[in-house]
Amino acid sequence: MTDPSATAIPPRLAGLPSWGPRPTNRDVELVPSTDWSGDVVTYDFPGVEVGVATYENGPTGCTVLHVPAGARLAIDARGGAIGMSNGFEYFAHAICLTGGSVYGLSAGSGVADELRARGGNRGGVDDLQLVSTAVIYDYSARETAIHPDAALGRAAIRAAEHGRVPVGRVGAGATASAGKIDYARTELTGQGAAFARAGEVRVLVVTVPNPVGVIVDRDGEVVRGNYDAERGERRRLEGDYLAAIERAQQPRAERGNTTITAVITNVRLSDRELIHFGRQVHSSMNRAIQPFHTALDGDTLFALTTDEVDLTPSVPAEDDDAPVNSIAIGALASELAWDAVLEAAR
Incomplete structure (x- = not known):
């Protein structure tokens, strides 16, 4: 039986990789592109800017979330293939999400x-x-080994502006992909974002899903990844794994996976709350990406707060450090994270 999601959303297969010699940065004239005529997610979060820059002849790119006044930071990194530098787990002026692996x-x-x-x-x-x-x-x-470099990073931060996040195959999401149980079934994703405002509270999520797992919508349908062209369907990975185990075959999955995310709020959170806020949102993303945080993924989430809005929940006097704020804001941000992943897969 054909998965209805496969017929509703046309396949976007990444194609089989070639591991032979490839052009890299020194072989071509690289020109950063910061223009984007595709979809955007708009947001209203004063003091927060987003910029993207892409090397179209990669294609690969980077995305920068810039907070000129700075924001407190907590990092939640999971999986077996984390690629990160300068993980300042207390403060940040900018978060750079980028392609190109360690390079x-x-x-x-x-x-x-x-x-x-x-x-x-x-x-x-x-x-x-x-x-x-x-x-x-x-x-x-x-088909290239071109990677984001310092020039592209400078272009991205110079292009940063308030109010819009480019989404789709742009910036760090230029060649992101999902469902890499088999490269022949891998589908391209992109960069996603989502924003919400409730009273004075603001939350913005920017994400680049590039998982071994598939992307799942709120109806439980697979919308990107593990697309079987012969059957004309997408499916979760566990069915393939169960079949392999029953046949005493080696289950498979391809390397080269990671989902990177930045979530920022203006709600004042204690250090403890900010850490748990990040964990809560990151954990919630397994609803949209299945499986998530695997040994072949290097999932990293940056959780930031500008500490501008005080929430005053009623908590017992003897428990005035209860992380109620992070739970409430985490619940909102978790839904936005799912929205952002689906936006990347659209």
Whole structure:
């Protein structure tokens, strides 16, 4: 029986990778592209800017979330293939999400260089611009070895503006993909985002799903990944694994997976609350990505707060450190994270 999601959403197969010699940054003239005529998610979060830059002849790119005044930061990193640099688990001025695997980490240095220049190249401790970077492995879904570099990072932060997040095959999501049980069944995803405002509270999520798992909508249907062209259907991975186990065959999955996410709120959270806020949102994403946090994934979520809005829940006096705020905001952000993943898969 054909999965209805497969007929509703046309397949977007990534194609089989070639592991032979490939052009890299030194072989072509690279021009960062910061223009985007595709879909965007709009948001209203003063003091938060988002910029993207893409090397179209990759294609690969980076996405920067910039908070000029800075924001407190907690990081939740899981899985067996994490790619991250400068994981400042207390404060950030910018988060750089990028392709290019470990080579793409240099994009974050470009972001930091640009911010340092804006500050007059001062070297005092209080002048340091803190940039944390996380990468996806996107080489399996393209024919080049071009990677985001410092020039692309500088272009992304220079393009950062308030109010819109480009979504689709752009920035860090230019060649993201999902459902890599078999490269022949892998589908391209992209970059996704979602925003909500409730009273004075604001939450913005930006994500790049590049998992070994498939992407699942709220009806439980697989919408990206593990597309079987012969059957004309998408399906979850566990059925393939169960069949392999029953036949005493080696279950398979391809390498090169990671989902990277940034979630920012303006709600004041204690250090403890911010850590658990990040964990709550990251854990919730297994509803949209199945399976998630595997040994072949390097999932990383950056949780930030600008501490601008105080919520005053009624809690017992003897329990005034109860993490009620993080639970409430985490519930909202968790739904937005699902929305953002689905936006990337659209």
